[in-house]
Amino acid sequence: xxxxxxxxxxxxxxxxxxxxxxxxxxxxxxxxxxxxxxxxxxxxxxxxxxxxxxxxxxxxxxxxxxxxxxxxxxxxxxxxxxxxxxxxxxxxxxxxxxxxxxxxxxxxxxxxxxxxxxxxxxxxxxxxxxxxxxxxxxxxxxxxxxxxxxxxxxxxxxxxxxxxxxxxxxxxxxxxxxxxxxxxxxxxxxxxxxxxxxxxxxxxxxxxxxxxxxxxxxxxxxxxxxxxxxxxxxxxxxxxxxxxxxxxxxxxxxxxxxxxxxxxxxxxxxxxxxxxxxxxxxxxxxxxxxxxxxxxxxxxxxxxxxxxxxxxxxxxxxxxxxxxxxxxxxxxxxxxxxxxx
Amino acid sequence: xxxxxxxxxxxxxxxxxxxxxxxxxxxxxxxxxxxxxxxxxxxxxxxxxxxxxxxxxxxxxxxxxxxxxxxxxxxxxxxxxxxxxxxxxxxxxxxxxxxxxxxxxxxx
Numbered sequence: 515x516x517x518x519x520x521x522x523x524x525x526x527x528x529x530x531x532x533x534x535x536x537x538x539x540x541x542x543x544x545x546x547x548x549x550x551x552x553x554x555x556x557x558x559x560x561x562x563x564x565x566x567x568x569x570x571x572x573x574x575x576x577x578x579x580x581x582x583x584x585x586x587x588x589x590x591x592x593x594x595x596x597x598x599x600x601x602x603x604x605x606x607x608x609x610x611x612x613x614x615x616x617x618x619x620x621x622x623x624x625x626x627x628x629x630x631x632x633x634x635x636x637x638x639x640x641x642x643x644x645x646x647x648x649x650x651x652x653x654x655x656x657x658x659x660x661x662x663x664x665x666x667x668x669x670x671x672x673x674x675x676x677x678x679x680x681x682x683x684x685x686x687x688x689x690x691x692x693x694x695x696x697x698x699x700x701x702x703x704x705x706x707x708x709x710x711x712x713x714x715x716x717x718x719x720x721x722x723x724x725x726x727x728x729x730x731x732x733x734x735x736x737x738x739x740x741x742x743x744x745x746x747x748x749x750x751x752x753x754x755x756x757x758x759x760x761x762x763x764x765x766x767x768x769x770x771x772x773x774x775x776x777x778x779x780x781x782x783x784x785x786x787x788x789x790x791x792x793x794x795x796x797x798x799x800x801x802x803x804x805x806x807x808x809x810x811x812x813x814x815x816x817x818x819x820x821x822x823x824x825x826x827x828x829x830x831x832x833x834x835x836x837x838x839x840x841x842x843x844x845x846x847x848x849x850x851x852x853x854x855x
Numbered sequence: 856x857x858x859x860x861x862x863x864x865x866x867x868x869x870x871x872x873x874x875x876x877x878x879x880x881x882x883x884x885x886x887x888x889x890x891x892x893x894x895x896x897x898x899x900x901x902x903x904x905x906x907x908x909x910x911x912x913x914x915x916x917x918x919x920x921x922x923x924x925x926x927x928x929x930x931x932x933x934x935x936x937x938x939x940x941x942x943x944x945x946x947x948x949x950x951x952x953x954x955x956x957x958x959x960x961x962x963x
Contacts, residue, residue: 519886519899609880616912617883625896713896761955802955811860812935826953841950842863843919854858855936 518618521670524663524686525626528707530726531687533557539683540691540698546680547589552698554580560725561690562637564701565655568692569641583695585658590693591681595668598675619667625713630664632715632723632738633690636731659690663703702726710735718747718770734766747771752779761801768796773806773824784808786833790849793834794824803829807837812854859935861950862893862902864922872944873913876921881909892920892930892947900933904940910947920947 541551556579558564567579603611634656642648663685672678684691684700692699706724708717714736715722721730721741732741743763746754747770755771758764768776776782777794786793791809798804804826811821827837839849857864885891889903890910904910906928911921922945930938 613880621894709897711895711897765954805953812858825950828953841952842858842948843951844863844865844948849856851856851858851863853938855860855932855938 517673518622518670521619521666521673522622524669525622525666526707526709527663527686528704530702533687535686536684536688536700539680539685539687540693540700541680542683543590543594543680544586544693544698546594546677547586549586549589549695552693553696555698555700557700557702559702559727560704560729561633561656561659561701562640562725562729563727564659564690564692564699565637565641565652567699568655568658569651579699580697582697582699586693586695587658587660591660591665594675594677594681595672598672598678601675602672615671618673619671622670623667625709626664626667628736629715629723630661632731632733635738636729640729655692658692658694660684660693662689662691662701664690706730712736718744720744734770737762737766739763739766752776756798759800764798764801765804768804773808774822788834790838791834793831793837805829805831805837807831807834807841809838857930857938857940859902859930859932859938862930863948863950864892864930864938864940864945865948866941867921867944867946869944872921872923876911876913876923879911882912882920889931890922892922893949898933902930902932902935904928904930919949921945922947 537555540555544551556567558567568582570578572578602614606614634653637656638649638652642652660681665681665685669678669682669685689701689703691701702725704723705726706721708715708722710716715731715733716735717732718734722733724730730741732739732744734744747767750767750771755764755767755776758767773794777796780796782794782796784792785795785805791807794806794808796804805828806824806826808822808824811823825837825841827840831837831840833846835849836846839846842849856866882890885901885903889901889905890908892902892904892910894901904922904924906924907926908922908924908928911923913919913921923943924940924945925942927942928940930940
């Protein structure tokens, strides 16, 4: 595995990591920042549990958190990262730095950052559903976190910076962690992570991201959905889909149910057909029509069958060719593939 | 114009190549020495170019990208048949899908 692929694996790793290795990394990060090692390292099972503990709840073993002292995130994480970045920036110049970032962390950042945002949102929703003041307090605690495995994009860009060795060690075996003067609180990685090919959280029959203490997030192709909603998906009828008022949820219902099944059950007729595919239209009350092209994959599956897939296109589309061309940003006239596989 | 799954590779006349592209930095090759046009995040399957050439990212992370293959090249993928490209410049476009209010990238 090359460096980039290994950091990509770090960002997506699940399951309990090596605690001894993590704790050694935590201590190394403190020492590297010129700080005394933390008196205690406390483990929790999720970022939610960490914020709860830091808010005064008892730990898993029933013990309250001892006095933590002030956050040392700035010394342990921000300053070493800034120093590594400044050094690289100085050596490579602005253009060189930008190229380096694109070649290393940029793509990983694109897929990891939404995950980080979702976890933050999930923690806020679980702990401060309606109280603005409480929400601010939770958000401030979340800002004290070092992102562990989710710092992989930055760590991949500064792979050779020795002052980041401690942070990198923790990232390889743990999730988010909270460094304070006297105590470090470290959260385990999730036990479940399901993503689609574009890297978005995606699962139809359970949480897309789940921690061992039950803290879980549900999503369909990146769209956050309630857990109960997914439970209903398996037994949907076209009537229930039509009756759903939330347009985003209705889209998920349609995708999950299967456009082909929905079209068949509702007796839909194709709008247009040509050598590029078939164009379908579903009228939805109170919403714009769903217009889709049905396309057959040019390369057969290993079992010899050809996979059919559906792509939603703008409602103004009138021909299948126009629809397929649009998916590549082209006009119907300009779309003329010589060879397709 | 060639299509491999969710990636379209459209020839670009030499005169239509943006001037900035000629001395822009190329995207790095992967560990196997290939130019990766699009990477599947979960399977790691990639639409990739084998052979000499340069890949230039025009703007955001999802492209489009410019591809220059001075001697021609092959585009390979784990699940799609390979495609031979004649020498020249190409614009590489990833397939997108309409979502009311926005647009999202397709990943196969």
